[in-house]
């Protein structure tokens with residue numbers, strides 16, 4: 001494999017453009033995006049904001065720009081900002097914890113959502129991982145990501161005329177992607193030989209750079225591997241159970257062996273969800289191999305291990321057949337000096353069959369957390385069986401509520417408004433509530449004007465996507481309408497976008513069609529509904545829900561005011577969380593572990609209308625949005641769906657619609673803007689990435705770094 005980076009050139013005067021393009025730092029720095037856009041505005045659009053692709057296509061233009069004084073000075077300035085960032089002289093971590101520089105925190109995740117030009121994420125979990133790594137880069141936390149490069153990524157969604165999700169996969173084109181093969185000191189591509197009873201394969205490694213943080217992404221599509229093995233890392237969440245097990249072995253065990261091969265000074269190991277739990281097993285094997293007793297080896301693994309669980313939904317936890325697991329680990333348990341029975345015991349949850357990846361991680365990692373306060377309670381109840389003599393409240397699973405990377409998710413123009421009224425330092429001091437209390441200083445008309453522009457941009461994006469499909473002959477008129485061609489920028493717009501899984505109840509608001517129709521068709525104060533989301537490629541139930549929404553979107557009776565946006569991804573998500581008026585979330589409590597799209601909306605002044613579950617149970621304060629139902633979900637015996645739907649209609653009719661359409665003489669809805677401001681003020685400091693990462697550092701990473709194991713190295 002030759003390094004695609006070496007295959008093309010830019011003019012010498014602009015040589016650093018390549019470094020900028022290959023470091024995804026650009027995607028959360030508006031000044032970098034502006035420079036790429038300036039190179040060629042239309043290529044920037046047609047390459048879907050992919051600088052690597054753009055630079056390759058814009059050779060002639062780059063020659064011109066290398067003589068353009070104005071451009072050169074902006075380029076030089078950007079390069080110096082970039083270099084200053086990388087030099088990391090005064091990061092939060094370094095200032096507080098300089099004694100730990102030189103050690104690394106290895107962060108394992110099956111997916112990383114960084115930017116759309118790298119489709120190796122499916123949804124919330126991956127985007128959280130991406131936000132975690134970007135925040136680590138900003139704060140100077142010495143973190144290294146370990147995961148997979150999926151040459152075919154996650155499913156792309158096309159909707160048929162009849163509303164059925166078509167699963168489409170595209171092969172990634174390495175030559176135009178912001179990834180590089182990892183090259184060793186010998187100048188050769190780094191390859192890992194992974195051998196484990198029934199598994200014997202070679203793993204190639206790709207490197208993705210996010211500011212100061214590196215991701216090492218493994219890929220089994222390597223010559224010499226069997227066709228089946230080449231498929232292991234083909235797709236995210238594709239394949240059957242056996243394939244999934246092999247994936248997770250490569251991720252957890254391969255990941256640790258890769259760190260050893262690369263001599264990464266990892267001292268803390270963080271598994272983001274159970275997909276990578278095998279890493280703890282490998283750590284245990286390593287320590288037993290040094291001659292430690294099982295008890296001492298376990299203590300050391302516990303000391304350096306952090307595990308985050310992400311869902312209370314049973315199906316979200318990987319459980320494998322024990323026979324299947326045994327096929328791969330025979331020599332492993334012998335090497336660990338364990339019997340098969342004792343070995344299998346490590347992956348067992350009490351009174352349940354199978355090898356449970358969550359149970360494994362909970363047993364071996366000594367620092368464990370759920371992702372919201374409510375999810376902490378639910379997880380302690382769910383897993384008390386592992387600590388039968390411990391009262392539920394003392395089950396050792398803490399919580400760190402998720403947060404979102406503000407620089408990624410704040411709309412650019414709104415970011416400038418924050419700079420103007422909160423100060424240049426709003427981004428650095430994002431977790432300071434006092435800073436956000438100054439949001440009141442933003443004039444109502446100004447905030448409203450920025451929001452209105454976001455909404456217009458959003459509707460424009462929908463129309464141009466619909467137009468493209470129409471012009472390509474790929475859509476019928478009813479589909480053009482279903483994609484949002486008839487949306488009206490002055491109507492109250494409610495967004496609902498997330499994975500289409502049963503418990504998220506996407507169709508709840510469609511429950512009483514007549515009541516909804518009255519709201520949609522009100523001539524003076526109409527509402528509009530915008531849906532987006534994928535179903536897991538194998539989930540026909542989820543696909544049926546999409547179809548139900550889509551059929552309504554095509555039904556003339558709803559006047560084009562119900563819309564389904566295809567292929568929900570980070571790009572679409574940005575437009576949605578910036579441009580809707582209200583963000584709706586109505587899961588069946590307590591099944592939403594946290595939810596992050598509502599945070600993205602809230603920090604952009606889009607208030608939430610949500611069930612008191614996940615983060616909203618912490619975030620709702622009575623004046624920053626609206627709560628559906630009661631804390632903890634419906635009582636038993638109540639019909640939760642009917643009751644929650646009735647609640648939603650009632651809140652819309654009595655509160656949201658009247659407030660939204662109550663305009664002052666200047667045309668701005670002052671009562672509404674007050675809720676927008678309260679949404680920003682209350683959510684930004686608490687649900688930002690910095691608050692989240694600092695909690696991980698203080699509660700988990702630092703104690704682990706300070707442990708004797710870490711001090712000894714490894």
Ligand SMILES: *Cc1c(COP(=O)(O)O)cnc(C)c1O
Pocket residue numbers: 122123124125127497498499568569570573574594595596597598600
């Ligand atoms: C933020 C985000 C999610 C996660 O949102 P939830 O509210 O947790 O469901 C999923 N997909 C995309 C594309 C996102 O941007």
